[in-house]
Amino acid sequence: METKRIQWVDTARGIALLLIVLGHAPREDMADAFLSILALKRFLYAFHLSIFFFLSGYVFAQHKPETPKVFLRKKVRTLLLPWAAFTIALYLIRYVAEFVPVLGSYLSHSAYALESVAEYAMDSFDGLNPYAIHTWYLLALFLIQVFYYFFVRLFEKAGLTARIPTFIMVAMSAAFYLKPIKFHPYIIYFAAWYLIYYVEGVLFYQYGGQRTMSAKRGWISLAIGTVISAVYTWMDVSHNHQELPMHEGAVFLITAMQYFLGCSLMIYGIICLCASLQGKAQRWLGWAGRNSFTIFLLHQPFACAFIGIVLASVLPFNLVVSYGIMAVCVVTSFVLPCFAVFIANKLYLGPFLKQVFQIQITPLPIER
Secondary structure, eight states: OOOOOOHHHHHHHHHHHHHHHHHHSSOHHHHHHOHHHHHHHHHHHTTHHHHHHHHHHHHHHHSOOOOHHHHHHHHIIIIIHHHHHHHHHHHHHHHHHTTSTTHHHHHHTSTTOOOOHHHHHHHHHTTOOSSOGGGHHHHHHHHHHHHHHHHHHHHHHTTOOTHHHHHHHHHHHHHHHHSOOOOSSHHHHHHHHHHHHHHHHHHHHHTTGGGGOOHHHHHHHHHHHHHHHHHHHHHIIIIIISOOOOOHHHHHHHHHHIIIIIHHHHHHHHHHHHHHOOHHHHHHHHHHHHTHHHHHHHHHHIIIIIIHHHHHHHSOOSHHHHHHHHHHHHHHHHHHHHHHHHHHHHTTOHHHIIIIIOOOOOOOOOOO
């Protein structure tokens, strides 16, 4: 039985998706050349994916307990299969592109050079797909949900409440931050890093955090979270990218504030405002949230990467043009998936895309 959709969750997903797409819009050479683009990118990267993990934990906590077989089958179908299918499809597309005049040569001299099958498979399992780096999220979410489910189930079998292992996982995340371990494959490292936000989403539901949501608290949380995230961005840009030395203690403190406080405040502020949002903004963001899986999956490399590469190769390289290219990439990231699904439905491929890739687009609700 499908869980009834929650409007503010869909709206928050829409905002998170917009922030993610905006963060992926600038090319690396733009961020290297223009400080404002670099700062914007690093600011968004400081918290945007944490929102998705939080919302996934919140939604997961609402589901009734399932048997391990049913649970694993569902997660393989909705996360692992789309990840694997999209990974394979991208390699096939890239392989075919190698033989297209001009395009193949251009791609071969870019970050999208053709890899061997073995190298591509290793990079993909590592969470470092060279043609769609964002797909690590699907693999990391699969690992987090499987780990959380069986870790909690282990304690429940011992007759203990599910909240005990949940708090243990929070402590594990804190310990991991204080003494990080570089796991191989790296996807395990990514999953361990974002586990805390998934658990926060679970706890938010279990302790009725939704009852504390208000626009006033949202604005306050968002203001404080923005300040912390801005300080973190300043540190990240100046210390790591501009090679301005900072005391390691200060770097650790600022990063810890962002990891444990800044992200959480940004998440809480955004979901509070989403709960009070009305009108066309709620309608459009809610639509984006309901279709976030499809748009997230397809926006790279077809919109943000490919279109950005083409435009950057024919247009002048300056700040204004760079922001213009970013704007085009953001818009096409939402338009292209809708167009792709429309064409697929006309070719009677819609059911296949939905079954294998979980790709589908729900219509925009009629305004009343």
